[in-house]
Amino acid sequence: MTGLVQPPTSDQPMVKAEGVRKSYGLVEVLKGIDLEVRRNEVFCLIGPSGSGKSTFLRCINHLEKINGGFLSVDGELVGYRMKGDKLHELKDREVALKRRDIGMVFQRFNLFPHMTALENVIEAPVQVKKENRTDAKERAMALLERVGLADKAGNYPTQLSGGQQQRVAIARALAMKPKLMLFDEPTSALDPELVGDVLDVMRGLAEEGMTMIVVTHEMGFAREVGDALVFMDGGVVVESGHPRDVLTDPQHERTKAFLSKVL
Amino acid sequence: MNSSDRGEVTPGRHENIKAVPVRHPGRWAGALVVIVLALMLLHALIYNPAFEWNVVGDTLFDSQILHGLVVTLELTALAMVMGVLGGIILAVMRLSPNPLLSGTAWFYIWVFRGTPVLVQLVFWNFLAAIWAKLSIGIPFGPEFVSTSTNTLIPVFVAALLGLGLNEAAYMAEIVRGGLQSVDEGQTEAAHALGMSRAATLRRIVLPQAMRVIIPPTGNETISMLKTSSLASVIALEELYQAGHNIFSRTFQTIPVLIAVSIWYLLLTSILTIGQYYIERYYARGANRTLPPTPLGRLRNLFTGKPVPSGKSDVVPGLEGGGHV
Numbered sequence: 001m002t003g004l005v006q007p008p009t010s011d012q013p014m015v016k017a018e019g020v021r022k023s024y025g026l027v028e029v030l031k032g033i034d035l036e037v038r039r040n041e042v043f044c045l046i047g048p049s050g051s052g053k054s055t056f057l058r059c060i061n062h063l064e065k066i067n068g069g070f071l072s073v074d075g076e077l078v079g080y081r082m083k084g085d086k087l088h089e090l091k092d093r094e095v096a097l098k099r100r101d102i103g104m105v106f107q108r109f110n111l112f113p114h115m116t117a118l119e120n121v122i123e124a125p126v127q128v129k130k131e132n133r134t135d136a137k138e139r140a141m142a143l144l145e146r147v148g149l150a151d152k153a154g155n156y157p158t159q160l161s162g163g164q165q166q167r168v169a170i171a172r173a174l175a176m177k178p179k180l181m182l183f184d185e186p187t188s189a190l191d192p193e194l195v196g197d198v199l200d201v202m203r204g205l206a207e208e209g210m211t212m213i214v215v216t217h218e219m220g221f222a223r224e225v226g227d228a229l230v231f232m233d234g235g236v237v238v239e240s241g242h243p244r245d246v247l248t249d250p251q252h253e254r255t256k257a258f259l260s261k262v263l
Numbered sequence: 264m265n266s267s268d269r270g271e272v273t274p275g276r277h278e279n280i281k282a283v284p285v286r287h288p289g290r291w292a293g294a295l296v297v298i299v300l301a302l303m304l305l306h307a308l309i310y311n312p313a314f315e316w317n318v319v320g321d322t323l324f325d326s327q328i329l330h331g332l333v334v335t336l337e338l339t340a341l342a343m344v345m346g347v348l349g350g351i352i353l354a355v356m357r358l359s360p361n362p363l364l365s366g367t368a369w370f371y372i373w374v375f376r377g378t379p380v381l382v383q384l385v386f387w388n389f390l391a392a393i394w395a396k397l398s399i400g401i402p403f404g405p406e407f408v409s410t411s412t413n414t415l416i417p418v419f420v421a422a423l424l425g426l427g428l429n430e431a432a433y434m435a436e437i438v439r440g441g442l443q444s445v446d447e448g449q450t451e452a453a454h455a456l457g458m459s460r461a462a463t464l465r466r467i468v469l470p471q472a473m474r475v476i477i478p479p480t481g482n483e484t485i486s487m488l489k490t491s492s493l494a495s496v497i498a499l500e501e502l503y504q505a506g507h508n509i510f511s512r513t514f515q516t517i518p519v520l521i522a523v524s525i526w527y528l529l530l531t532s533i534l535t536i537g538q539y540y541i542e543r544y545y546a547r548g549a550n551r552t553l554p555p556t557p558l559g560r561l562r563n564l565f566t567g568k569p570v571p572s573g574k575s576d577v578v579p580g581l582e583g584g585g586h587v
Contacts, residue, residue: 061455092460100457110452114470124456127466169452176456 331505350434
């Protein structure tokens with residue numbers, strides 16, 4: 001048990017889950033998830049809605065509290081600290097400190113509507129990391145450039161298309177220089193023709209070696225960019241492996257049934 | 264019909280449509296009735312000697328009235344500052360996961376919203392009757408500083424406490440509604456970026472909640488301006504009490520009341536205009552184009568540009584603010 005808390009080393013998995021359980025009241029959403037996400041890999045989570053994949057993703061940065069099992073990021077427990085052989089809940093401040101290193105991109109973008117694209121991107125570096133405003137702006141412009149939106153820096157989110165908003169959201173997460181990026185169905189709320197731009201940005205990130213966990217319905221993206229894939233259903237991992245293998249030659253009936261509908 | 268007619272509905276379909284507009288005879292009849300009624304009212308106002316318009320004119324700028332006006336403005340402004348700040352603190356307390364904080368806020372709101380503000384005003388004024396002296400010291404132990412309650416709480420302060428503390432309870436509910444109207448995804452996004460609860464509230468949630476909080480706050484301010492006249496029961500010389508002092512001496516009740524009402528009406532009108540601009544400011548980012556200013560509308564009217572519908576297509580929750 002205490003073996004999970006180790007000083008971070010480079011060959012250690014970025015995320016390690018052992019028997020992670022989560023329930024809302026009497027409804028058990030996660031019924032013991034075991035998985036490992038290695039460094040620099042693109043880890044795809046697929047499955048029908050209600051399978052618990054988004055919930056699991058939200059557990060990783062402690063937006064949801066787990067009820068059982070162990071979950072660690074970069075060798076440190078999420079939301080708890082081991083003291084002797086007892087678990088202690090972390091204070092809000094300590095949880096916030098850990099979230100700095102984990103970027104998250106939401107299905108509904110969740111940009112701050114009262115701030116321009118640029119202000120969205122510099123908000124956390126300035127407020128949380130107390131970065132110098134001028135430096136933060138310079139970096140933010142570079143990030144917006146990278147997602148192809150330098151000319152939209154002064155626009156408010158409502159003046160941007162869904163695809164543009166999502167790319168600003170990615171830039172906002174990257175501004176905190178995360179070691180891990182979580183994507184919660186990043187293209188599900190987008191018009192089909194805007195999906196490509198967002199996936200291109202994510203592909204670029206993958207090529208640079210960013211560790212990414214992606215909850216997605218984009219099987220093409222998973223097959224092309226993913227290094228590992230997990231199919232979840234009913235709160236458990238049904239099948240896992242390399243995306244090419246799972247997507248082309250699924251072993252479980254449930255996986256076959258799901259893939260036959262989405263592919 | 265021969266085949267060449269097909270697809271050619273009307274010969275000149277690229278021209279603008281010229282049609283006889285729908286007639287509204289009812290409107291014209293209605294307008295006539297309204298004009299007659301207005302003339303009757305005007306006639307009554309001018310020729311009924313009870314209105315004593317010359318007295319109204321003199322009273323408007325009576326030094327006592329002007330002094331009362333200043334007191335009313337001070338009282339309204341300070342009570343609203345107290346109300347808004349107190350309301351924000353109470354709302355945040357009520358939404359806190361800490362049961363001690365949320366319980367305390369609940370109790371405060373329960374008491375202050377559940378008793379008449381008139382009773383509260385008199386209560387604060389008679390505080391000396393309960394505790395003749397107020398002191399700072401160790402609870403149940405020695406006192407360090409001690410003063411007479413009446414010195415510490417003159418009439419103005421009693422009125423301010425009565426109105427401000429009561430207002431805080433109402434504002435707390437308005438602010439709470441505003442905070443809860445902000446999409447939960449906003450808090451999650453801020454938390455995911457590593458922002459603390461306090462920073463999330465101050466930088467993300469509160470600015471967005473303002474759009475929902477401002478319109479009813481404008482109403483509250485206008486309401487407060489008028490409610491402050493209740494302070495006359497504890498003999499504070501505000502606008503109404505100043506008028507009361509005059510007409511209880513001269514017995515020119517009606518003209519003095521009209522003069523006082525003109526001041527109240529003027530002030531509430533100014534507040535309504537101010538509220539419009541504040542709402543416009545907080546609508547930033549909520550809609551693609553800001554509604555035009557009244558001046559802008561006027562300009563468009565004269566230059567013949569179409570007047571955008573403005574407020575009605577702005578933000579839910581913005582309409583209906585500022586009218587009493």
